Amino acid sequence: MINRMSEQEFVASFDEALTNHHLMVYYQPQINHETGRMVGAEALLRWRHPAKGMQYPADFIPVLEKNNLIYQADLFVFEEVCILLRNLLENKKPVVPISVNMSRYDIYGHSYVADIETIRKKYDIPVKYIRVEVTESSAIGGMELITRVMDDLHRAGYIVEMDDFGSGYSSLGVLKDLPVDMLKLDMRFLQGNIGGRGGTIINSMVQMCKWLNTTVIAEGVETQEIADFMKTIGCKYVQGYLYAKPMPQEDFLKYLAETDHEPMDAASRLMDTMNNMNFWNPDSLENLIFSNFVGPAAVFIYENGNVEILRVNEKYLKEIGMSRTEQEILTENPWECTTPKCQEEYTNAINKAIKTRDEVTFECWRTICSKTCGENKICVRSTIRLIGEANNQYLFYAMVQNVTAEKERYRLAEEDERRFKSAFEHANVYAWEYTISTHEMRPCFRCMRDLGLPPIVKNYPDTAIEAGVFPPEVADMYRELMKEIDNGRTDVDLIIPLTVGRIPFHVRYTTEFDESGRPLKAYGSATLVVDNPAETPAE
Ligand code: C2E
Ligand code: CA
Ligand code: CA
Numbered sequence: 001m002i003n004r005m006s007e008q009e010f011v012a013s014f015d016e017a018l019t020n021h022h023l024m025v026y027y028q029p030q031i032n033h034e035t036g037r038m039v040g041a042e043a044l045l046r047w048r049h050p051a052k053g054m055q056y057p058a059d060f061i062p063v064l065e066k067n068n069l070i071y072q073a074d075l076f077v078f079e080e081v082c083i084l085l086r087n088l089l090e091n092k093k094p095v096v097p098i099s100v101n102m103s104r105y106d107i108y109g110h111s112y113v114a115d116i117e118t119i120r121k122k123y124d125i126p127v128k129y130i131r132v133e134v135t136e137s138s139a140i141g142g143m144e145l146i147t148r149v150m151d152d153l154h155r156a157g158y159i160v161e162m163d164d165f166g167s168g169y170s171s172l173g174v175l176k177d178l179p180v181d182m183l184k185l186d187m188r189f190l191q192g193n194i195g196g197r198g199g200t201i202i203n204s205m206v207q208m209c210k211w212l213n214t215t216v217i218a219e220g221v222e223t224q225e226i227a228d229f230m231k232t233i234g235c236k237y238v239q240g241y242l243y244a245k246p247m248p249q250e251d252f253l254k255y256l257a258e259t260d261h262e263p264m265d266a267a268s269r270l271m272d273t274m275n276n277m278n279f280w281n282p283d284s285l286e287n288l289i290f291s292n293f294v295g296p297a298a299v300f301i302y303e304n305g306n307v308e309i310l311r312v313n314e315k316y317l318k319e320i321g322m323s324r325t326e327q328e329i330l331t332e333n334p335w336e337c338t339t340p341k342c343q344e345e346y347t348n349a350i351n352k353a354i355k356t357r358d359e360v361t362f363e364c365w366r367t368i369c370s371k372t373c374g375e376n377k378i379c380v381r382s383t384i385r386l387i388g389e390a391n392n393q394y395l396f397y398a399m400v401q402n403v404t405a406e407k408e409r410y411r412l413a414e415e416d417e418r419r420f421k422s423a424f425e426h427a428n429v430y431a432w433e434y435t436i437s438t439h440e441m442r443p444c445f446r447c448m449r450d451l452g453l454p455p456i457v458k459n460y461p462d463t464a465i466e467a468g469v470f471p472p473e474v475a476d477m478y479r480e481l482m483k484e485i486d487n488g489r490t491d492v493d494l495i496i497p498l499t500v501g502r503i504p505f506h507v508r509y510t511t512e513f514d515e516s517g518r519p520l521k522a523y524g525s526a527t528l529v530v531d532n533p534a535e536t537p538a539e
Pocket of ligand 1: 028043044045056057058061070073074077101102103163164188219220221222239240241242246
């Protein structure tokens with residue numbers, strides 16, 4: 001029967017617990033389940049009250065945090081870990097890195113990194129044997145403080161783990177802003193649901209971490225089913241009851257002596273780079289590829305209808321940066337420079353990419369404001385692909401192309417055509433274009449309206465003859481005429497009665513030839529032959 005202590009009892013007996021060794025550290029092994037070897041362990045605080053028995057962190061950690069005692073507790077754990085490691089090193093026993101938990105309260109009003117460094121140096125422990133676990137909630141008080149602490153940890157050489165990732169608070173945004181080297185994905189948040197959405201989320205998180213070159217440890221692994229699932233998606237590091245429960249130091253020493261161990265993959269390389277968020281590390285291979293071997297590209301997050309750009313490369317800046325800096329692009333809200341229609345297209349494309357898991361290409365106009373160039377409207381063709389997914393967040397890779405000039409040419413051509421059409425409209429002229437190689441005829445707007453022709457008339461003139469544009473008695477003559485145009489005749493200028501009403505029209509053709517003199521197109525026009533009242537008496 002558990003005899004839980006009250007908040008007052010914890011607070012009142014804390015000092016006594018520290019001095020009388022009622023507080024102690026348990027160790028839970030972390031395993032590579034592909035090899036069965038140990039890769040590390042996590043230090044977990046326990047409180048054994050002489051009368052009330054074993055107390056668990058879930059009950060006393062929040063109390064210690066609330067009463068400003070957690071800092072002392074965490075430094076106590078850190079020192080216990082150093083003592084254990086010194087003992088192992090001294091006795092030439094196998095050693096694995098130990099992770100310690102840092103409370104988010106440890107960073108307010110304390111010099112956490114300086115203090116643990118003093119302890120570590122006192123016991124002369126190489127920094128590679130200690131990892132620090134932080135939770136995302138450390139960022140609640142603002143990114144600045146936690147970022148500074150993490151930078152300090154990195155500078156001192158510690159590997160920083162993000163604890164409890166996937167707890168719902170998690171955000172990829174925090175992940176890219178905080179320089180973490182490892183992620184701990186807590187399987188307990190999955191609640192056994194690996195077949196469904198939970199499994200998909202975990203899978204894409206693991207893939208995304210691979211892409212970011214971040215090591216993943218699955219914690220809280222209780223069943224073989226979950227362990228197997230994690231293995232199939234390529235997560236080889238695990239911590240959980242299935243393998244080993246947290247155990248007192250004595251048992252852990254035995255376990256350590258009996259179990260083979262190996263370094264964690266990234267951990268050794270990490271010591272060189274100090275920061276395993278390779279994608280954000282300017283010297284990394286990922287970054288080299290992103291910066292030099294792909295075209296203009298960006299990486300962005302989509303969450304609840306919002307887009308946040310995480311990275312853009314140099315070529316992106318050249319292509320559509322319009323003299324903005326990367327910083328300016330990252331801090332602005334991309335929706336602010338797009339029309340609602342464009343946002344809709346963008347969102348549709350994103351949803352399609354999420355649904356199909358395939359590349360989606362779309363175009364949209366953006367208004368870009370830059371300090372030096374003022375406002376500019378540009379048309380951007382984007383090809384996007386989903387590369388990661390977590391909770392409601394989707395990570396995308398986007399290739400972009402500035403197609404403004406292309407669009408502009410197209411628009412001018414359209415405008416020309418519109419002007420051309422209305423000019424004919426005013427001049428009472430019917431006009432059309434005939435392509436000799438395909439026998440296709442493109443009528444002007446008036447032809448379409450008055451003669452009921454489609455935008456492209458195939459198999460001209462037969463189709464037009466069938467449609468009744470030419471009365472039967474002139475049909476053969478007209479076919480013959482078109483054949484001559486096909487063969488390069490240039491002097492077509494005659495009067496033909498058209499439509500069922502046999503209305504006389506003055507029909508002319510101008511033929512266009514290529515360099516070798518082959519006829520390409522013929523431009524036809526027809527104007528109504530108006531009876532001239534002044535001429536009638538002369539007839
Ligand atoms: P945590 O950091 O997420 O630690 C992992 C917790 O999950 C531990 O609980 C561990 O016993 C438990 N666990 C490990 N494998 C399994 C499993 O397969 N199934 C289940 N259901 N649980 C598993 P514990 O030791 O009770 O610690 C609870 C929390 O208390 C820790 O969660 C951590 O947030 C906090 N904590 C523990 N020790 C310290 C400490 O020294 N300092 C600080 N600041 N917090 C600590
Ligand atoms: Ca932890
Ligand atoms: Ca955890």
